[in-house]
Amino acid sequence: MLIYDSKSCTECQACRLKCSFVKETEYNPAKSRLSIKGKWPQMPVLKVCRQCQNPLCVKACPVSALSQEEQRIISIDYGLCSDCKLCVQACPFEAVQTCAGKIYICDTCKGEYPCTEVCSTEAISKKG
Amino acid sequence: MFEAYNRNLLRINLTDKSFQVEEIPAEVMDKFIGGMGFGVYYLTREVDPAIDALDMGNKLIFATGPLTGTGAPMFAQTALVTKSPLTNGIINCYCGGNLAQKLKSTGYDLVIIEGACSQLSYVLVTPDTVKFIPCPELQGKGVREAEEYISAQEGEDCGTAAIGLAGENLVRFASIISSTRVFGRGGTGAVMGSKNLKGVAFKGTIGVKVHNPRVFALKVDEAFAVFKIATDNPYSLLGVFSRYGTGGGMSLINERYALATRNHTQAHFATADKIDTTAYHKLANSRRIACFGCPIHCGQLHSFQGKDGFFTRGPEYETMYSLGSDCCNDDPLVLARAHNLCEEYGMDTLSAGCTIAFAMECYERGFLSSEDIGFSLDFGNGEALLKALELMARRQGIGDLLAEGTRIMAEKIGRDSAHFAMNSKGMEFAAWMPQRMSGIALTFATSNRGACHKRGPIGQELMGELPMESTEGKAKIVAGIQDKVNALFTLVSCRFADFELPIEMFISLLNAATGMNKDVTDFLDIGERIWNLERLFNLAAGLSSESDMLPARCFEPIEVDGELKSLNREEFEAMVQEYYQVRGWDQQGVPSSVTRKRLGLELPWK
Numbered sequence: 001m002l003i004y005d006s007k008s009c010t011e012c013q014a015c016r017l018k019c020s021f022v023k024e025t026e027y028n029p030a031k032s033r034l035s036i037k038g039k040w041p042q043m044p045v046l047k048v049c050r051q052c053q054n055p056l057c058v059k060a061c062p063v064s065a066l067s068q069e070e071q072r073i074i075s076i077d078y079g080l081c082s083d084c085k086l087c088v089q090a091c092p093f094e095a096v097q098t099c100a101g102k103i104y105i106c107d108t109c110k111g112e113y114p115c116t117e118v119c120s121t122e123a124i125s126k127k128g
Numbered sequence: 129m130f131e132a133y134n135r136n137l138l139r140i141n142l143t144d145k146s147f148q149v150e151e152i153p154a155e156v157m158d159k160f161i162g163g164m165g166f167g168v169y170y171l172t173r174e175v176d177p178a179i180d181a182l183d184m185g186n187k188l189i190f191a192t193g194p195l196t197g198t199g200a201p202m203f204a205q206t207a208l209v210t211k212s213p214l215t216n217g218i219i220n221c222y223c224g225g226n227l228a229q230k231l232k233s234t235g236y237d238l239v240i241i242e243g244a245c246s247q248l249s250y251v252l253v254t255p256d257t258v259k260f261i262p263c264p265e266l267q268g269k270g271v272r273e274a275e276e277y278i279s280a281q282e283g284e285d286c287g288t289a290a291i292g293l294a295g296e297n298l299v300r301f302a303s304i305i306s307s308t309r310v311f312g313r314g315g316t317g318a319v320m321g322s323k324n325l326k327g328v329a330f331k332g333t334i335g336v337k338v339h340n341p342r343v344f345a346l347k348v349d350e351a352f353a354v355f356k357i358a359t360d361n362p363y364s365l366l367g368v369f370s371r372y373g374t375g376g377g378m379s380l381i382n383e384r385y386a387l388a389t390r391n392h393t394q395a396h397f398a399t400a401d402k403i404d405t406t407a408y409h410k411l412a413n414s415r416r417i418a419c420f421g422c423p424i425h426c427g428q429l430h431s432f433q434g435k436d437g438f439f440t441r442g443p444e445y446e447t448m449y450s451l452g453s454d455c456c457n458d459d460p461l462v463l464a465r466a467h468n469l470c471e472e473y474g475m476d477t478l479s480a481g482c483t484i485a486f487a488m489e490c491y492e493r494g495f496l497s498s499e500d501i502g503f504s505l506d507f508g509n510g511e512a513l514l515k516a517l518e519l520m521a522r523r524q525g526i527g528d529l530l531a532e533g534t535r536i537m538a539e540k541i542g543r544d545s546a547h548f549a550m551n552s553k554g555m556e557f558a559a560w561m562p563q564r565m566s567g568i569a570l571t572f573a574t575s576n577r578g579a580c581h582k583r584g585p586i587g588q589e590l591m592g593e594l595p596m597e598s599t600e601g602k603a604k605i606v607a608g609i610q611d612k613v614n615a616l617f618t619l620v621s622c623r624f625a626d627f628e629l630p631i632e633m634f635i636s637l638l639n640a641a642t643g644m645n646k647d648v649t650d651f652l653d654i655g656e657r658i659w660n661l662e663r664l665f666n667l668a669a670g671l672s673s674e675s676d677m678l679p680a681r682c683f684e685p686i687e688v689d690g691e692l693k694s695l696n697r698e699e700f701e702a703m704v705q706e707y708y709q710v711r712g713w714d715q716q717g718v719p720s721s722v723t724r725k726r727l728g729l730e731l732p733w734k
Contacts, residue, residue, distance in 0.1 A: 010425035012418035013226070017199040020335065021345065027198045028335025030233065030285075037284070040308070040417070041431045041439045099333050118199070118352060120359065120370075120423030121416070 001127045002034075002106075002113055004046040009123035011038045015115035019106075022114050030099040033106035034115065046124065049074060049095045049106040057105070060090035066105075074105045130157050131339035132194040132641040137170075138236040140251060140258055142323055143184070143243030147258040152237060158644070159728065161654055162193030163620030164220045166238045167209025168658050168665075171218060174240070177668035181213035181315070182298060182322040184244040190231060190328070191238035193620040194642045197229040197336040197420075199348045201355055202625040204228055204419035206306075207617060212314040213322075214300045214479065214533055215553040215578045217666035217675075219314035220617065223289065224419035224427075227306040227330070228620065230287025234332035245324035250274075250290070252282050252329045266326050268293055270472035271305040278329050290327035291317040292474030294521040298322060299531040301479035301556070305471060308417055308427055308441040312476045314555060314577060339643035347636050351629060355423045358628045365587070365627050366424055370416070373428040374445040375405035381445075381559075384590055385688040388561050389453040390507055391485040392550050395564055395686050397453035404448065407460045417441070424624065430464065440468040443477070446581070449559035450481025455488060455513055462510035466517055473521035479533055482556035484516050486534045486549055487526075495541050501526045547680040553578035553671060562682040563695050565589040566599045570606045570703055573676045576662040582623055583613040599699045603706035608652075615655030657727040660711075660719045664731060673717040676704055 016032035024031050038044025051072035058066045058074065065080035066087060087103060088096045097104040109115075113126040129135070133152070140147045152166070160169045167189040179185045188210050195203040206228040212219035231239065235255040245260070248267050252259040261281070266274050274290040289306035295317030302317030303310050311317070320326075338344040358366040368376035378400055381387050385395040401407065405428065408414060412432045418425035431439040443451070443463060451457060451466040470477045484505075490496040491505040498504055502525050505512045519527025529537055534556055538549035550557040555578025562569035571584030585605055588594040594605070616626060616634060626634070635651050638644060666675075683700070685692040708715065712723035719729075 007415065010416050010418035010422075010427075012420065012422050012425060014199070014201070014421045014423065017421055021199055021341075024335070025341050026335035026337045028233070028333070029229070030333035031335060040429050040441075041413075118423070120356070120418075120425065 001051070002046075002048055002116070003125050003127045005123050006043040006045065008121040009036060009038070009044045009046070010121055011036055011044050012120070014118040014120070015124055018118045019115045022109060028099075031104060033097055033104045035097060047094045050093055051108070056090040056092065057087035057096055060086040062086060071108070071111065073107050075107070076103065076105060078102070130154060130194070130642040130644060132198065132336055133157060133162070134232065134235050134237050134334070136236050138234075138239045138253060138258070140239060140241050140253075141243045142241065142245045142249070142251070142260070142325060145260045149236075157642075159654065159657065161615075161618035161638070162196075162237060163191050163205070163207040164209065164614060164617035165654060165658055166191040167207050167220060168218065168661055170238070170240060171209045171211070172661050172665045175211055177211075177665050178670070179211070181211040181216060181319060184323065186211045186319055186322070188241040188316070188319055188323070189238060190241070191620070192228045192232045193618055195619045195621070195637055197232040198338060198344070198641060199421060200637050200641075201348070201351055201421055201423050202622040203619055204422055205620040205622055206231060207620050208304070208311050208316055210316055210319045211669070212316075212555075213298070213318045214315040215555050216669055217553060217576060217578070217671050218662050218669075219316065219577055221311040221313055221316050222617070222620065222623075223304070223306050223309045223311040224422075224622065225306050225309035226420045227287045227289055227309070229420045230330040230332070232336065233334050234330050235334045241323065241325070241328075244322065248296075248324050248326050250278055250325065250327035250329060252286075252331065255332045255334060263326055268296065271474050272472060274327055275305075275307065278327050282329050282331060286329040286331045288327055288329045290474070291320050291325075292472055292521070294318075294473040294475040294531075295321035297521065297523045297531065299475055299521060299523065300533045300536070301476040301483075303474050303476045305474050308429065309419065310471070313478065313580065315476075317474045338641040340640045344637070344640040347633065347640055351633060351637070352423060354628050354633070359424060366624060369426040369624065370424050372405040373426050373442070375428070375443065375448050378404040378445055378448055381590065386561055386564050386590060387453050388449055388557065388559055390456050391454060391489045391548060392557065392561060392563070392681055393686070395561055395688055397456075397458070399458035400453060402458040403452045403460045403463050408464070411460055419622070422622065426624070432461070432464065438465070438468060440464055440471065443467040446559045447477040447481065450478045450485075451513065452481075454481055454485040456507035457510055457513055458508070459510045462513060466513055469514065469517045469521070473517075475517070475521060478558055479556040480517060480520060482550055483520070483530055483534050483537070484513060486537065487516065487530060489548055490541060490545060495543055495545055496526075550679055550681065551579055552678060553675050555579050560584070560586060561686070562678055563684070563686045564688070564693065565596050566695060566700070566703065567594065567602045567606055569678060569682060569695050569700055570599075570602055570707060573678050573704060574606070574707055575610070576659065576666055583610045585609060587627070597693060597695070599703040603703055603710045607707060607710045610659055611652050611655035613655070614658045615651045618654060618658070653727070657729065660723065660727055661729055663717075663719060664729065667718060676717060
């Protein structure tokens with residue numbers, strides 16, 4: 001699981017760059033599986049899949065493109081996905097990311113979370 | 129074909145609300161790389177050096193580089209090139225934050241803005257189109273409000289930059305602000321104001337693909353490792369910056385008698401500790417903010433509580449000098465408010481503070497009276513400092529004169545005020561003292577931007593790697609730094625990156641990202657080519673070797689820990705001549721035909 005300390009976060013977005021590079025072989029925060037939004041003086045907020053016990057995104061999907069696998073990780077079958085975005089609306093944590101009509105959900109990179117490797121203040125770190 | 133580029137530029141014409149996309153020739157990428165290189169290449173080809181900077185024939189060029197938007201750390205800057213209303217020469221200016229990545233995500237590497245809007249407007253750039261949106265309701269509004277308005281209209285995922293009242297009022301050193309970061313120097317905000325352009329917004333989702341992902345990722349990891357070691361060390365410069373921001377070095381600079389104070393008549397500010405970063409950490413709720421992808425996070429955000437509470441970024445070290453020591457202001461709250469005014473009105477804190485310090489001296493000498501000013505403007509008067517900034521941005525009363533900067537002020541005030549109008553080529557001095565550091569003297573004198581500190585041997589002279597006063601060998605050293613930094617600004621690198629990264633690492637990142645095959649010599653040649661092109665533009669704009677002279681105060685003795693020290697005028701002039709020789713310029717500072725040929729410079733103007 002990803003742990004976030006908003007007080008340490010500098011909003012540099014390096015984690016999102018790393019995520020997009022690992023997953024898409026391109027640097028593109030818009031295709032990252034996590035987002036960090038801040039507006040000083042409010043503290044920044046991390047939005048990323050929390051691997052819910054009863055994932056509402058999966059329930060909301062009308063074409064069964066989403067499923068929950070081992071370790072509660074959400075898997076996306078892009079062949080089935082109809083880009084309806086009902087999962088985006090269903091997620092209470094705003095963790096389903098979208099870019100150019102496509103959805104992106106964090107799969108934890110097998111629990112490795114390479115995004116944490118580039119965090120210079122350890123604002124995001126992996127638990128366990 | 130080179131990778132990591134969009135390979136396109138966007139040309140926006142504000143007059144007829146049109147736009148067109150043009151391919152960037154591979155030869156331009158090869159000879160100028162990007163960022164500052166692109167900006168200088170296109171501006172010198174397209175803008176007549178002789179025009180007034182506030183004429184609608186001037187252009188604003190926002191440019192990114194091949195490493196913009198990649199995972200390589202410390203390449204978040206946007207380069208902005210235009211003709212400066214402060215110096216009448218070319219200006220290249222940089223802003224961190226996330227603007228560069230947002231610009232590149234629209235599918236362009238640079239945006240050239242031409243003409244002028246018929247009414248106050250902002251432009252929105254997306255991968256598909258450009259929208260010209262009138263915004264008369266933003267007239268006179270602060271930068272923060274303008275950016276919030278644009279974000280509310282166009283979405284939070286926009287990258288925005290805007291001007292405030294100072295830009296609208298054509299204050300000669302008005303800046304352009306993007307969230308917590310600034311295109312500070314040279315009056316780019318006034319150029320934007322002259323175009324009736326309140327703001328720009330970039331919104332896109334296009335990513336960056338590099339030529340060799342495997343090698344590039346390895347080089348990125350290496351760069352992160354270098355910066356990790358640096359920031360883990362609390363005594364390294366980047367270690368200090370990451371903890372305290374750029375203001376963290378203030379006490380050391382003061383101890384070394386290099387903190388310009390009281391309009392550059394003193395090198396030491398007795399109460400400097402009242403306005404350094406640690407003072408802010410006691411007074412405010414503070415936190416660190418980083419530019420896009422940057423592990424140094426040198427930005428400081430402060431929130432002041434209480435009835436008159438406010439929040440602000442910074443102040444940076446240079447502002448602690450200009451609105452602090454140079455005006456003898458040691459009140460941290462006044463400094464924070466003054467800084468906040470500059471951010472809201474969109475004014476360069478350096479020029480604004482240095483100009484007020486000049487006015488304070490004029491007042492104390494009787495060159496400006498209380499009647500001229502409307503109040504007492506003595507050194508250390510915080511209330512007067514804030515009032516002067518207000519009037520400056522509004523161009524009201526004495527503010528109309530202050531808004532012109534020190535060079536024009538001295539021309540108007542006359543007597544011998546030019547003697548202590550601390551500018552070079554019209555640009556006010558950055559925090560450093562030519563009296564103390566001969567390399568800085570040469571840097572301020574010869575920089576194409578004017579008295580700019582970005583390309584000088586500051587660290588080497590301050591920390592004793594180079595003798596501070598001796599002029600020996602400085603010509604070659606300064607020319608070398610100027611070329612190197614220009615080359616780094618093509619990528620577009622943060623100025624602090626080469627404090628730790630060796631030049632080979634920048635070139636490895638560039639080659640792995642683009643597929644280029646550059647070596648150190650090629651890279652530095654590019655920096656030199658850009659430097660000479662800027663110089664030729666400036667000469668055609670009317671600048672000359674006389675513009676490479678410093679105000680007389682720089683040659684007067686200054687007290688350093690009980691001793692009097694000074695910069696010798698003859699030695700300085702000999703150093704300038706040596707510099708011309710190193711550069712391959714004639715005795716009047718004109719690049720020779722041999723030098724132009726060697727660098728492959730063709731001039732579009734006489």
